Amino acid sequence: MGVFRSRGVCAILMAVGCAVLTGAGCVFTPRDPEPPGASVEYVNDSDPGNVLFNLEQALQETDPSGYQERLSEDFRYEPDSGTLAAYPGVDWANWGYDQEVAFIQDFLGNVDDVTANLDVELIEGDDSGSGTEAFVRYVYAISVLSGGSEIQYRATVTMEFKIDGTYWRLSRWYDEQGETDPDSGALLPTLGVRRGAFAASGGG
Numbered sequence: 001m002g003v004f005r006s007r008g009v010c011a012i013l014m015a016v017g018c019a020v021l022t023g024a025g026c027v028f029t030p031r032d033p034e035p036p037g038a039s040v041e042y043v044n045d046s047d048p049g050n051v052l053f054n055l056e057q058a059l060q061e062t063d064p065s066g067y068q069e070r071l072s073e074d075f076r077y078e079p080d081s082g083t084l085a086a087y088p089g090v091d092w093a094n095w096g097y098d099q100e101v102a103f104i105q106d107f108l109g110n111v112d113d114v115t116a117n118l119d120v121e122l123i124e125g126d127d128s129g130s131g132t133e134a135f136v137r138y139v140y141a142i143s144v145l146s147g148g149s150e151i152q153y154r155a156t157v158t159m160e161f162k163i164d165g166t167y168w169r170l171s172r173w174y175d176e177q178g179e180t181d182p183d184s185g186a187l188l189p190t191l192g193v194r195r196g197a198f199a200a201s202g203g204g
Contacts, residue, residue, distance in 0.1 A: 040057055040058070040061045040063050040066055041057070042054045042057060042058075042066060044167075045070065045167035045168050045169070046129070046167070046168070047127065047128055047129030047168055048127040048128070048129050048134045048136065048159075048161035048168050049127040049128065049129070050168070051070050051161060051167075051168045051169065051170055052118055052119060052127060052136075052159070052170075054066065054069075054070050055067060055070050055118060055170065056116050056117065056118045056119075058070070058108075059108070059114050059116040059118075059142065060114055060115065060116050062108040062109075062111065062113075062114060063108070064101075064104045064105045064107075064108045064109065067104045067108070068101050068104065068105075070169060070170055071097055071100060071101070071169060071170055072097070072162060072164045072169035072170065072171040073097055073164070074096070074097065074171060075096055075097045075100055075169075075170060075171055075172070075173075076095060076096050076171070076172055076173075077092075077095040077096075077099070077100055077172075077173050077174075077175075077192075077195065078092070078095075078172070078173070078174040078175070079092055079095075079175055079190070079192035079195070079196065080155065080175040080176055080177050080178065080190045080192055081177070082177070082178060082189070082190070082192075082193075083175065083189075083190060083192035083193050083195070083196050086193060086196060087193075087196030087197070087199065087200050089200065090195075090196055090199040090200060091199075095195070095199075099199070100173075102198075102203060103194075103195050103198050103199075103203065106198055106203055107194060107198065110146065111144050111145065111146045112145045112146055112147070113144070113145040114142065114143070114144055114145075115142070115143040116140070116141075116142045116143075117140065117141045117142075118138060118140045118142075118157075119136075119138045119140070120138065120139045120140060120141050120154075121138060121139040122136065122137075122138055123137040123138065123139065123156065124136070124137040125137055127161070129161070129168055132162060132163045133160070133161065133162045133163075134160070134161045134162075134168075135158060135159065135160045135161070136158070136159050136161075137156060137157070137158050137159075137176075138156070138157055138159065139154065139155070139156050139157075139179055140153075140154065140155060140157055140191075141153070141154045142154075142191060152181065152188050153178075153188060153189055153190060153191045153193075153194070154178065154179045154180070154181060154188040155175050155176065155177060155178050155179055155188070155189075155190035155191065155192075156175075156176040156177055156179060157173060157174065157175055157176060157190075158172070158173075158174040158176060159172065159173055159174075160172035160174075175190035175191065175192040177190070178190050
C-alpha cells in the first residue's frame with residue numbers, strides 16, 4: 001500500500017505541476033510586436049527644426065509611418081540634374097505625397113540599417129519657424145546598409161516647411177546636387193537616385 005500511495009502522491013504532484021505550468025503559460029506567452037515607430041522618441045512638430053529632427057529619427061529607426069506623418073499633403077519632390085539625366089522616364093513633375101510615401105515604405109522596408117544626418121551643414125535659411133512658412137538649405141549625409149553593402153548619399157538640399165493645421169510639415173524636398181565625401185573625396189549621389197531607381201522599377 002505504501003508503494004501505491006507513493007505513486008499516487010507522485011501522480012498528483014505531476015498533475016499539479018503540469019497544471020501550474022499550463023496555467024502560468026500566459027505569463028510567458030510572447031507579446032505581440034509593437035507597431036513600427038511605437039518605441040521611436042519623436043518630439044513635438046512645433047517648428048521646422050523639430051520636423052527635421054523627426055524625419056531624421058524616422059530614417060534611422062526605419063519607421064516609414066513616422067516619416068510620412070511629417071509630410072504635408074501637397075508635398076513635392078524635385079530631383080537634381082544628375083538624377084533627371086539618369087532617370088528621364090520618371091514623372092518627376094508629379095512626384096508628390098503619394099509617390100513619396102510609396103518610396104519611403106519601400107526604401108525603409110528593404111534596408112538593414114540607416115544612418116542619417118539631415119543637417120550636417122547649414123548653408124542658408126532659418127528653421128526656427130517664426131512665420132507660417134520656412135526654408136533651409138542643408139548638406140545632408142545618409143548611409144544605408146543593405147545585404148552587407150554600404151551605400152552613401154550626400155547632397156545639398158533645399159527643404160521648405162509650412163504650418164499645416166497645428167503642426168509644421170515638410171512641403172518640398174529639392175535635391176540640388178551631390179556632394180563629395182569628406183573622407184574619400186568621391187562625389188556621392190543624392191537620395192534622388194534611390195527614388196529614381198524605385199520609380200523606374202515600377203514603384204509608386
